[in-house]
Amino acid sequence: MEQRSKKKKKPKGKACLIEGKCIACGARCQISCPVDAIEMNEKEEPIIDEVKCIGCKKCVKVCPADALEIYFTPEEQKLLKELEAEGAVEPEVKEEVAAPVQNAESNIALWKGVWVYVEQVDGKAHEVSWELLGKGRELADDLGVELAAFVLGENIKHLSDEAFGYGADKVYVIDNPALKLYRTTSYLHGCVELVNKYKPEIVLMGATGLGRDLAGAVATDLKTGLTADCTQLSIDKKMRILEQTRPAFGGNIMATILTETRRPQMASVRPHVMPKRDFQQGRKGELIEESFTLSEDKIPTKVLEIISAAQESSVNIAGAKILVSGGRGLLNKENFDMLQELADLIGGVVAGSRCAFDEGWIEHPRQVGQTGKTVHPKLYIACAISGAIQHLVGMQDSDYIIAINKDKTAPIFEVAHLGIVGDVFDVIPAIIEKLKQSNAKIVE
Ligand SMILES: Cc1cc2nc3c(=O)[nH]c(=O)nc-3n(C[C@H](O)[C@H](O)[C@H](O)COP(=O)(O)OP(=O)(O)OC[C@H]3O[C@@H](n4cnc5c(N)ncnc54)[C@H](O)[C@@H]3O)c2cc1C
Structure with missing residues (x-):
């Protein structure tokens, strides 16, 4: 009877942690494991279940600190040697795994805390700084870290009190005459x-304008990522990473972007996108003053004169509490008079869609949306606007949205709190008439 030789199977080994090398990067090994063989301990280091581990090496490859390796028992090592000698397996060649690209000292675990840049001109902070401190507070609380503000300029220490009131635990200040002008x-x-x-x-x-210039320069110098014009920011608590959401591909999708291997994670947000937190009078924090180390002769740009640009328009739809906004269904510029009449009655400002701007019915400062302004009014009345995503990203966080559209399937109704299916040329005059009859007054 023929005796068949039993084929030796190449052992795969088990993953194991090399003591002292884990940097608690945010459980990448756990996420990569296809068989759920990894749990994290309280120090955020992996505990590998040897029974479940199939030696697939995915965790070893993903580890940014080379803290995991494949372990073979003495019997398995013997078997591997025998197989190598028989030519049944190639000697183990350590796979070249592309090292994660990291910026200087980017050991991710060393980077802690959420910082918000306080933009100021002549010692007066831009409102967006306080809006960002509100969001920063949420992010810092989710991460269990401190929230800090940082401000540069001349005679700007007073801004630290405001920053504490809006939620900062610490404020870093560089106050120097060389920083008087941006x-x-x-x-x-x-x-x-x-x-x-x-x-x-x-x-x-x-x-x-200033923030876009500075953020890009800072991110480039630090060799880190910057997600511009985010409309949403949140924390993936499992990975301890910032989820930066913004419109992409012409606004047709909302993309969530992660800065995985570099620090800091940088994001910019337009004014009025994030709501401002209530100011807490008397809230205190720690003020840290740092010196400015660049001498004037090393700064190539000199400001000779400041000439204020003539205001493009005195309209400020971004700060308006009530907006009456019109779209393509208004048909012509003259029909916007009807929106103006309604706006005047309720203390509002007229705005519009990109289409209304393209047609020349409104000026650009009145355009709402991705390539216009982001608005956050108490009341937004959308008149004959379909609700394209590029429009929605600019207005969907309004406190109360009324949409008037003759097409009941228009996407604007998905974000509206009150939808009126009807013809604007019937509905708006009827509202105007009713307001005039009732002598209604807007009470703030
Ligand atoms: C890169 C990019 C950036 C963009 N940025 C912006 C932006 O910042 N802002 C912006 O708004 N768009 C922007 N757009 C354009 C956007 O995709 C839409 O084309 C635009 O918002 C449509 O404007 P609209 O709703 O006025 O017109 P339409 O989409 O044509 O909608 C008109 C609506 O009016 C309704 N209607 C018609 N007649 C009446 C009537 N008599 N009574 C009631 N309802 C009526 C119709 O049912 C329809 O829903 C951008 C597009 C791209 C590609």
């Missing part, structure tokens, strides 16, 4: 020195 080089230098010294894991900045 110049990219000097502000970049100050910001980068602060960030490199204190290592916050998240830095938020306002997507204003």
Whole structure:
């Protein structure tokens, strides 16, 4: 009878942790495991279930600190040697795993805390800074870390009291005559020195003209990622990572972007996107003053004169409490007079969709949406606006939305608190008439 030789099976080994090497990166190994063989202990280090582990090496490959390896029992090691000698297996060649690209000292565990940049001109802070402190407070609480504000300028220490009142635990200040007026080089230098010294894991900045300039320069210098114009920010608690959501591909999708291997995680947010927290009078925190180390002769830009730009328009739809907004269904510029009449009666401001701007019915400062303004009024009345995603991202956080549209399937109704299916040329005159009859007054 023929005796068949039993085929030797190559052992796969089990994953194990190399003591002292784990950097608590945020449970990447656990997330990568296809068989749920990894639990995390209270120090956020992996505990590997040997029974469940199938030696697939996924956790070993994903670990940014090379803290995991595959372990073979002495019997398995013997078997491996025999197989190698028989030529049945290739000697183990350590796979070249691309090291995660990291910026200087980017051991992720070293970076802690949420920071918000307080943008100021002449010692007056931009409102977006306080809006961001509200969101920053939420993020810091979710991460269990401190929230700090940082501010650069001349004679700006008084802003720290405001920052504490809006939720900051600490305020870092660089107060120096060289920072009196904004110049990219000097502000970049100050910001980068602060960030490199204190290592916050998240830095938020306002997507204003100044903020866009500074945030891009800071992110480039720190070799980290920056997600501009975020409409939502949240924390993935399992991974301890910032989820940065913004419209992408022409606004057709909302993309959530993660900065996985670099720190800090930087995001900018337009004014009026995040709601401001209530100011807590008398709330205290720690003020940390830092010096400015760049001499004036190292700053190539000199400000010779400041010439205020003529106001493009005195309209400020971003700050308005009531907006009456019109779209393509209004048909022409003259029909916007009807919206103006309604707005005048209720103390509102006229705005519109991109289409209304493209048609020349409204000026650009009145356009709402992705390429217009983000608004957060108490009441938004959308008249003959379909509710394209690019429009919705600019207004969907309004406190109360009334939509008037003759198409009952229009997407605007999905965000509206009150929907009126009807013709604007019937509905709006009827509302105007009713308001006039009732002599109703808007009480704030
Ligand atoms: C990169 C990019 C950026 C963009 N940025 C913006 C932006 O910032 N803001 C913005 O608004 N859009 C923006 N858009 C354009 C956006 O995709 C839509 O095309 C635009 O919002 C449509 O405007 P609308 O709702 O006025 O017109 P339409 O989509 O044509 O809707 C008109 C609506 O009016 C209704 N209607 C018609 N007649 C009447 C009537 N008599 N009574 C009642 N209802 C009536 C119709 O049922 C329809 O729903 C952007 C697009 C791109 C690609």
